[in-house]
Amino acid sequence: MEIEHSVLDRYSEGADERQPDLCCPVDYDASLLKLLPQEIIDKDYGCGDPSRYVKEGDVVLDLGAGSGKICYMAAQLVGDKGQVIGIDMNDDMLALARKYQPEMAEKLGGERVKFVKGLIQDLAVDLNEVDSQLQQYPINDAESLIRHQAWQQTQSSKQPLIKDDSVDLVVSNCVLNLVEDSDKTKMIDEIFRVVKPGGRVAISDIVSDEFVPKHMKEDSSLWSGCISGALQEQEMLDAFVKAGFVAVAYDKWEADPWQLVEGIEFRSVTITATKPKNAPCLDVGHAVIYRGPYSEVYDDEGHVYPRGQRIATCARSFELMTEGVYGDDFIGITPKVLKEPTSWCAPAGTLRPASETKGGIHIASSECCSEVDCC
Numbered sequence: 253m254e255i256e257h258s259v260l261d262r263y264s265e266g267a268d269e270r271q272p273d274l275c276c277p278v279d280y281d282a283s284l285l286k287l288l289p290q291e292i293i294d295k296d297y298g299c300g301d302p303s304r305y306v307k308e309g310d311v312v313l314d315l316g317a318g319s320g321k322i323c324y325m326a327a328q329l330v331g332d333k334g335q336v337i338g339i340d341m342n343d344d345m346l347a348l349a350r351k352y353q354p355e356m357a358e359k360l361g362g363e364r365v366k367f368v369k370g371l372i373q374d375l376a377v378d379l380n381e382v383d384s385q386l387q388q389y390p391i392n393d394a395e396s397l398i399r400h401q402a403w404q405q406t407q408s409s410k411q412p413l414i415k416d417d418s419v420d421l422v423v424s425n426c427v428l429n430l431v432e433d434s435d436k437t438k439m440i441d442e443i444f445r446v447v448k449p450g451g452r453v454a455i456s457d458i459v460s461d462e463f464v465p466k467h468m469k470e471d472s473s474l475w476s477g478c479i480s481g482a483l484q485e486q487e488m489l490d491a492f493v494k495a496g497f498v499a500v501a502y503d504k505w506e507a508d509p510w511q512l513v514e515g516i517e518f519r520s521v522t523i524t525a526t527k528p529k530n531a532p533c534l535d536v537g538h539a540v541i542y543r544g545p546y547s548e549v550y551d552d553e554g555h556v557y558p559r560g561q562r563i564a565t566c567a568r569s570f571e572l573m574t575e576g577v578y579g580d581d582f583i584g585i586t587p588k589v590l591k592e593p594t595s596w597c598a599p600a601g602t603l604r605p606a607s608e609t610k611g612g613i614h615i616a617s618s619e620c621c622s623e624v625d626c627c
């Protein structure tokens with residue numbers, strides 16, 4: 253509880269006046285900053301640039317949006333068919349971000365960004381609704397508490413703030429570390445819940461090279477300063493894999509630590525991951541070849557790909573291995589004539605004889621010679 257108060261107080265101060273201690277140097281895309289009001293740029297408390305992963309048409313959710321900088325950058329990239337939602341728990345930060353909404357809507361040629369009040373560890377709860385409910389029905393005894401909890405449960409299931417499978421890309425800039433350790437698993441499960449199947453995450457945050465000792469975690473200044481709440485570097489990736497994400501990777505990993513405290517290095521990283529599609533495993537005769545340079549690799553679902561071998565895959569895995577982050581590492585082979593679909597998940601290492609895919613279509617992203625990646 254003390255930690256939560258310190259985070260609220262520190263970012264209320266940060267909304268009011270620039271806090272240089274909370275800034276970590278970031279190399280943003282200068283062309284996207286041109287449209288932004290100076291106050292938004294000055295009150296930047298990020299540690300990376302997840303806006304680089306935004307695509308046209310995306311519905312983007314920014315966790316812990318702060319002054320709204322990443323939201324307003326993303327809004328320029330999603331175009332008029334996309335949408336950006338910034339979520340933050342702090343009224344002062346929300347007020348700062350919303351202050352520039354009309355100006356930015358005019359510059360962008362439309363209202364593409366909205367800011368909502370919520371906790372990133374419970375994306376179903378609309379804290380604006382909670383505020384209104386508590387004004388009307390204050391909690392002053394056990395009975396009013398029980399009534400409030402029942403209302404909250406119904407509200408979250410019937411009108412969740414962020415719906416299941418509704419977001420193309422979840423971004424965040426230096427916020428996950430601020431959430432209590434006991435809520436971090438729930439927070440990543442919530443991210444998984446709201447991302448569309450096939451959707452992505454790009455999270456810039458701070459990680460530590462060693463586990464952070466208890467006395468540092470109990471230091472509210474170190475915690476609210478984005479230091480001692482950091483997950484250890486392997487723990488961070490494992491948490492995303494455990495939640496069900498695949499293709500989990502450190503896309504950026506700053507060589508120089510941002511802070512060194514009691515010998516522990518705290519550095520900025522950017523994690524990317526994909527939520528797999530929940531399509532059934534159907535075999536129509538696909539194969540993929542891992543290009544190398546490693547002798548073999550495994551994916552997050554336990555499949556093994558020895559270098560250069562034609563490995564049988566179901567249609568769902570084929571799509572995953574030949575698109576997005578895996579795409580450059582694999583050659584995909586679609587048979588000349590697709591087989592009748594059969595329900596089948598290839599056991600790890602199953603080979604597809606060349607005779608079955610001969611004359612088929614090869615998908616080779618890194619050598620693509622046309623817009624459709626087919627050579």
Ligand SMILES: C[S@@+](CC[C@H](N)C(=O)[O-])C[C@H]1O[C@@H](n2cnc3c(N)ncnc32)[C@H](O)[C@@H]1O
Nearest residue numbers: 263296297298316317318340341342371372425
């Ligand atoms: C370090 S600042 C980063 C702000 C912004 N992402 C940026 O790049 O400038 C952290 C922000 O996350 C918000 N925050 C912290 N914990 C939160 C939580 N559990 N739920 C929602 N917002 C939270 C804070 O209010 C603050 O605005």
